[in-house]
Amino acid sequence: MNIDECLKNIESRFGSKILKVYKHNDKRAYIDIYPKDIVELVRYVFKDMALRFNIASAVDDFDGLEILYHFADDRAGFVISVRAILKDKNDPHIDTITSVMRSAWWIEREIHELFGIEFDGNSDLRPLLLPDDWPKGIYPLRKSFVVPKRDSRKA
Amino acid sequence: MSHKAHIPIGPYHPLQEEPEFYKLVVEGEKVVDVDVRIGYNHRGIEKISESKSFDQSIFIVERICGICSSSHPIACVQAIEDIAGITVPERALYIRSIIQELERLHSHMLWLGLAGHFLGYNTVFMWGWKYREPICDIMETVTGNRQNYAMLKVGGVRRDIEKEHVSYILTRLDEFTRHLDMLKGAVLDDPVLHARLKGVGILTKEDAIDYAALGPTARASGVDIDVRRDHPYAAYDRIKWNVITQQEGDVFAKTVVRILEMYESVNIIRQCLDKMPAGPIDAKPKDIPPGEGIAQIEAPRGECFHYIKSDGTNSPMRHKIRAPTYMNFPTFRETVIGETVSDATIILAAIDPCYCCTERMLIVDGKDKELYNVEELIRLSQEKTMRLKEKMGIK
Numbered sequence: 001m002n003i004d005e006c007l008k009n010i011e012s013r014f015g016s017k018i019l020k021v022y023k024h025n026d027k028r029a030y031i032d033i034y035p036k037d038i039v040e041l042v043r044y045v046f047k048d049m050a051l052r053f054n055i056a057s058a059v060d061d062f063d064g065l066e067i068l069y070h071f072a073d074d075r076a077g078f079v080i081s082v083r084a085i086l087k088d089k090n091d092p093h094i095d096t097i098t099s100v101m102r103s104a105w106w107i108e109r110e111i112h113e114l115f116g117i118e119f120d121g122n123s124d125l126r127p128l129l130l131p132d133d134w135p136k137g138i139y140p141l142r143k144s145f146v147v148p149k150r151d152s153r154k155a
Numbered sequence: 156m157s158h159k160a161h162i163p164i165g166p167y168h169p170l171q172e173e174p175e176f177y178k179l180v181v182e183g184e185k186v187v188d189v190d191v192r193i194g195y196n197h198r199g200i201e202k203i204s205e206s207k208s209f210d211q212s213i214f215i216v217e218r219i220c221g222i223c224s225s226s227h228p229i230a231c232v233q234a235i236e237d238i239a240g241i242t243v244p245e246r247a248l249y250i251r252s253i254i255q256e257l258e259r260l261h262s263h264m265l266w267l268g269l270a271g272h273f274l275g276y277n278t279v280f281m282w283g284w285k286y287r288e289p290i291c292d293i294m295e296t297v298t299g300n301r302q303n304y305a306m307l308k309v310g311g312v313r314r315d316i317e318k319e320h321v322s323y324i325l326t327r328l329d330e331f332t333r334h335l336d337m338l339k340g341a342v343l344d345d346p347v348l349h350a351r352l353k354g355v356g357i358l359t360k361e362d363a364i365d366y367a368a369l370g371p372t373a374r375a376s377g378v379d380i381d382v383r384r385d386h387p388y389a390a391y392d393r394i395k396w397n398v399i400t401q402q403e404g405d406v407f408a409k410t411v412v413r414i415l416e417m418y419e420s421v422n423i424i425r426q427c428l429d430k431m432p433a434g435p436i437d438a439k440p441k442d443i444p445p446g447e448g449i450a451q452i453e454a455p456r457g458e459c460f461h462y463i464k465s466d467g468t469n470s471p472m473r474h475k476i477r478a479p480t481y482m483n484f485p486t487f488r489e490t491v492i493g494e495t496v497s498d499a500t501i502i503l504a505a506i507d508p509c510y511c512c513t514e515r516m517l518i519v520d521g522k523d524k525e526l527y528n529v530e531e532l533i534r535l536s537q538e539k540t541m542r543l544k545e546k547m548g549i550k
Contacts, residue, residue, distance in 0.1 A: 027386070028237065028449055052380070053367045054451070055482075057462045057475035070449065070462065074385040079449050081462075103367035105485055129194035140202060147202065 003029055003078040006049065010080075014041060027078045030068075035084040035094045038069070042082070042097045045071050053103045054079065058115045060143045061085075065092050065115060086117065096122035114141040157182050162496065166195050177503070184495045189487060204474040209235055209443055212471060213307060216461075219476065221302050222262050225254050226454035227476065228307040230461040233388060235309045237448035238465050241440045247311035249431040251389040254298070254306050255452070256420040256427075260331070261290040262455035263413045263420075266507045267338065270410065273500045274351055279342060286334035289327040296320060311437035321428050328421055335421075339414050352407035356490040356502030359404055366486045369479045370457020371412045372506045376404035382453035394426040406505040413507075443469070454479055456507050480508050 001009075007021055007029055017040075019032040033041060045051050054070035065086045072079050086092040096119040097104045108119045109128040116139040119125060127134065139145060159180055166176040174195035180188035200219055204212040216227040229251060236243065243251075268283025291301040297320055298304035306312050316324075342348060358368065363376040373380055381398040383391040399415040401408035445467035452459050457479030464473040483506040490502050544550070 024237075024447070025240070030447065052364075054458070054460050055462075055475070055477040057473070057477075059464055059473045068462065070460070072386070072451065072458075074380045077386045079386075079451070081447075081449065101367070102365050102485065103482060106481065127194070129197040131194070140199065145202075147199075147206075 001049075001073070002076050003027070003073075003080070006073065006076075006078070006080060007031070009049070010041070010044070013044065017041075029078070029080045030083055031080060032083045032085065035086055038082070038084050039095045039097055039100065042069060043100045045080070045082070046101055049073075051080070053101055056104065056107045056111065058111045058117060058141070060115065060141065062143060063087075065089055065117060067094065067111065067117065069097070092117045093120055094118075095120050098122050113139070115139050116142070159187065166192070173508070175508075177499075179491075179496065179499060181496055184497070186491055186494055186496060186499055189491045189499075191484065191487065193484075201474055201476055204471055204476075206470065208469045209309060209465075209471065212474060213309070214305070216476065217303055217305065217307075219478070222265065223258065223454045223456070223459065223478070224303045225258050225306060226452060226459045227461075227478075228305075229255065229389070230450045230452045230454075230459045230476075231463070231474075232307045232309045233450035233452065234448040234461040234463040235443060235465075236440075237450060238446045238463060239309075239440060239443050239448075241310050241438055243311055243438055244435045245390075245432050246315075246434045247436040247438075248390040249393075249427045250312045250316055250436065251307070252391060252394075253316065253424050253427045253431075254304060254312075255389065256423045257290055257294055257297075259420045259455045260417055261287045261294070262507075263417050264290070264335075266413060266455075267342065267410070270406075270501065270504060271342075273504045274348070276348070279338070282334070282338055282341070286331065286338065289331045293324050293327050296323060308437065309443075310440040311435070313437075315436050316428075316431070324428060325425070328424060332418075332421055335414075335417055343411065343414065348410075349407065351498075352405065352410060352501070353403075354405050354407075355498050356406045356494060356505055357404045358486050358490050360402075362486065362489045363404070366489070367482050368457070368486055368506075369482050370453065370455070371409055371416065372457065372483045372486065374398065374400045375408035375412045377402040380458075382451045382458045386451050388450075388452060390427055390430075391423075394423060394430065396423050396426075406501055409505045443467075456480055457483060480506065484508060 003026060011018060017033060017037045021031050023029045046053060051071040051073050054072050056067055056069045058065060058067045067084050069082045070079055084094060086094060096108060098108060106128055108122050109125055111117050112119060112125045113127050113130050159182055162179040162181055164177040166174040176192040178190045179186050200215060204215055207215055213228045213231050216231045217224050219227045264283050264287040268280040271279025271283060294304060295301050297316055298306050298314060306314060358376045360377045363373045363378045377400060379398060379400050384398055396419050399412050401411050443465050445465055448463045450461045459479055460477040462475040463471045466472040487503055491499050494502060
């Protein structure tokens with residue numbers, strides 16, 4: 001299965017649920033979808049197509065937040081990235097994919113604390129990287145978070 | 156009747172090289188639950204990278220890890236090259252492969268030493284770390300540094316491998332292989348190590364796939380993946396080499412995979428040096444257009460993944476870094492539970508969790524001549540012990 005067949009499979013199965021497909025080159029493609037369809041699509045890609053989950057990466061795109069779920073096909077050598085765009089930055093929600101695979105356990109915890117995205121259905125969203133006393137509601141990887149300047153006189 | 160006890164290990168503990176906190180729940184000798192708290196080393200490099208230019212972010216990701224110090228930069232430059240569609244000159248690709256494999260050699264050797272240390276077999280630790288030295292010497296000769304080589308740049312590499320270096324590399328590799336033969340026998344044929352490692356901390360193939368385990372951790376569980384073969388980069392598709400897999404999934408299988416991989420790495424370096432064409436080493440790219448780039452590379456511990464989004468300025472808008480240990484680590488839930496406390500350390504260490512190793516010692520005088528050899532250093536150390544004993548009144 002090469003990248004074109006893979007994209008065709010996904011398009012024929014999900015049809016109108018797909019917002020946009022963009023093929024960057026023979027090894028990379030991006031698929032934009034609505035957040036509500038993420039679990040269904042991830043299940044299809046991971047279980048049925050047996051692609052390997054690389055990682056998810058959230059991006060603060062100023063207008064909204066987006067999460068990219070990267071999947072690699074190790075037989076044909078390509079990566080497809082499924083993008084879910086969360087418009088509401090004040091209360092971003094998406095369903096957890098840990099019900100599909102356990103490999104998303106840590107990354108959902110990480111995105112939750114660094115971007116403030118809620119993963120509905122994930123009961124373990126304890127902090128992973130930030131200290132336990134990190135203030136609530138401050139998400140360091142959002143663009144609105146500016147790293148405080150250190151007072152050099154106090155060094 | 157059962158009594159559950161908690162054993163806290165860390166976050167700062169004399170046995171650990173890096174801060175991390177393990178909470179083992181035990182019933183008698185048996186581990187029934189385990190949790191890990193990380194983040195004590197979190198430096199916010201993804202955020203820092205957003206405020207740097209593309210060239211500076213390569214510099215900053217090189218400092219993520221002292222052992223994988225070429226893995227992150229190579230992934231970073233490949234992600235940027237993916238955005239812009241840059242074609243890298245052939246010679247630079249070979250040099251990238253050579254650097255990557257040298258790094259794998261010293262990293263696997265370092266792990267082997269540490270594994271011996273965790274088992275209380277300190278001779279293996281001493282051997283492993285001593286016989287890793289030829290590789291660090293090669294690195295210093297070729298790149299100027301034992302760690303943090305600063306070899307990578309977008310579009311190529313910074314330094315060429317000179318003609319006179321080739322014979323030096325080959326000689327030192329021969330020396331390394333001789334020691335490796337000895338170590339391989341000492342480790343893989345040792346009945347005590349068989350007893351300690353076989354059947355311990357098994358990660359099944361199904362769990363390895365579900366947790367998306369990577370590198371030697373996955374390959375020891377029969378998952379036949381290797382980014383170097385599956386998503387070829389650098390010069391790996393231009394030479395012949397084998398992916399090492401084992402089926403058992405226990406700590407012993409992980410050891411076997413790493414030891415045999417070292418032979419493959421030596422083989423890859425020899426072929427690269429032989430086939431490396433002459434020519435430029437830098438494509439000299441100009442601007443990075445807006446877009447997204449992804450890079451996967453096979454670091455010593457598994458796939459290292461970088462995602463970079465560019466908005467057309469000279470710094471990344473988002474730089475996601477995923478080191479292999481991030482995926483390998485959560486497998487501890489499957490491997491440690493049900494085992495004994497005494498095996499927990501080696502099982503946790505078997506995925507080769509990454510930590511920094513940049514300490515070095517080389518005392519030189521103004522004429523670039525070594526002042527102390529090994530015997531003299533030992534003598535210095537013994538004299539110091541004597542002084543301390545005298546001071547404390549111990550005979």
